Amino acid sequence: MHFDTTHLQALQTPCYLYDTELLARTLDTIHAEARQHDNYHVHYAIKANSNPDVLRQIAAAGLGADCVSGGEIRAAIDAGFPAREIAFAGVGKADWEITLALRVGIGMFNVESIEELDVIQQLATDLDMRARVSFRINPDVGAHTHAHITTGRAEDKFGIAKEDMVAVLRRAQAMTHIDVVGLHFHIGSQLLEMDDFAALCSRINELQEVLDAEGIAVPNINVGGGLGIDYEQPDLHPVPDFHAYFSTFANGLQLRPNQQLHFELGRAVVAQMGTLLTRVLYVKHGHERQFVIVDAGMTELIRPALYGALHQINNLSADASREPAVTYDIVGPICESSDVFARDYVLPQTCRGDLLAIRSAGAYGETMASTYNCRPLPTAHLIQ
Numbered sequence: 001m002h003f004d005t006t007h008l009q010a011l012q013t014p015c016y017l018y019d020t021e022l023l024a025r026t027l028d029t030i031h032a033e034a035r036q037h038d039n040y041h042v043h044y045a046i047k048a049n050s051n052p053d054v055l056r057q058i059a060a061a062g063l064g065a066d067c068v069s070g071g072e073i074r075a076a077i078d079a080g081f082p083a084r085e086i087a088f089a090g091v092g093k094a095d096w097e098i099t100l101a102l103r104v105g106i107g108m109f110n111v112e113s114i115e116e117l118d119v120i121q122q123l124a125t126d127l128d129m130r131a132r133v134s135f136r137i138n139p140d141v142g143a144h145t146h147a148h149i150t151t152g153r154a155e156d157k158f159g160i161a162k163e164d165m166v167a168v169l170r171r172a173q174a175m176t177h178i179d180v181v182g183l184h185f186h187i188g189s190q191l192l193e194m195d196d197f198a199a200l201c202s203r204i205n206e207l208q209e210v211l212d213a214e215g216i217a218v219p220n221i222n223v224g225g226g227l228g229i230d231y232e233q234p235d236l237h238p239v240p241d242f243h244a245y246f247s248t249f250a251n252g253l254q255l256r257p258n259q260q261l262h263f264e265l266g267r268a269v270v271a272q273m274g275t276l277l278t279r280v281l282y283v284k285h286g287h288e289r290q291f292v293i294v295d296a297g298m299t300e301l302i303r304p305a306l307y308g309a310l311h312q313i314n315n316l317s318a319d320a321s322r323e324p325a326v327t328y329d330i331v332g333p334i335c336e337s338s339d340v341f342a343r344d345y346v347l348p349q350t351c352r353g354d355l356l357a358i359r360s361a362g363a364y365g366e367t368m369a370s371t372y373n374c375r376p377l378p379t380a381h382l383i384q
């Protein structure tokens with residue numbers, strides 16, 4: 001991303017910057033790669049970034065939407081995603097959210113328990129409508145990522161145990177207002193090892209054989225999201241390796257004739273196009289450490305505090321006259337010890353008033369912002 005610092009100086013900080021050109025390039029790459037396979041459908045996971053301008057650009061590019069709440073369904077519809085291209089996931093769908101999804105005519109519910117299935121059947125009956133449902137199966141596949149963002153192990157709260165799959169499908173097939181349309185999986189987030197997705201493919205192949213033996217056919221397989229991005233070197237890898245990702249499924253999955261394959265990518269679509277712009281308030285010289293205190297905190301970007309995530313940080317104001325390398329702790333203003341963006345981070349000599357770019361912040365940044373400490377929510381600006 002190219003930063004024009006004179007233009008940025010005028011902005012109120014902290015704020016998000018979204019690079020619409022990089023987003024367009026990422027969406028083009030997804031299209032080019034997915035098009036190689038005539039039965040692939042890519043949905044965008046709204047929770048990664050639900051900024052209305054970002055959503056409109058993604059909807060205009062023809063992706064479907066993956067929603068995890070009624071509010072996200074409304075945001076997706078408002079941005080122009082066709083209702084039929086919306087999948088609705090989540091372990092705790094409220095009655096009003098299910099009713100909303102039925103009324104707008106979403107493509108499918110990703111159902112996570114038999115208890116939820118019973119409620120959908122009841123609400124669909126009340127409305128005299130049919131609900132298309134996929135079942136989220138917990139594949140009991142581990143993934144190489146942070147413990148807080150793995151979702152497909154037996155002990156995680158998500159999905160239906162694979163041992164219960166056949167019984168649940170049979171029960172659903174017998175229901176009056178339910179159409180069983182597929183199986184759904186999602187094993188975690190920020191996955192960089194294609195072997196994790198290959199392991200998911202093997203597990204889906206096993207489960208499909210079980211279904212064949214039972215004489216049950218499902219028209220859709222949804223493999224969720226989770227493709228990771230390069231947080232360490234965003235300029236080297238601004239667009240994730242979608243070729244390797246789709247090829248892993250093309251090589252590993254044995255789809256049945258006419259079966260459609262769905263993906264739900266969040267982070268990989270939007271992370272690299274986003275930057276959190278922040279201004280240095282103070283450089284505090286402690287006895288042991290030097291602190292760069294910035295005006296953004298965990299209220300704007302919680303990933304470092306929540307997952308120990310590390311984002312690359314650039315000082316946009318430092319020129320060649322500065323001392324080239326000083327080790328700082330870069331911290332926010334919030335009254336929490338975990339409000340730290342990076343420890344022992346090397347920056348050019350940094351001064352009050354400098355602008356810092358916290359990179360790769362387009363996913364799970366603005367959407368997770370809070371008003372803790374009575375702070376205003378961050379604003380966002382589109383740049384090219």
Ligand SMILES: *Cc1c(COP(=O)(O)O)cnc(C)c1O
Pocket residue numbers: 045047048066068089090186188189190224225226227264265266267268
């Ligand atoms: C969060 C989520 C995704 C997107 O995950 P990414 O790691 O951002 O790609 C996809 N599907 C479901 C069900 C999710 O909860």
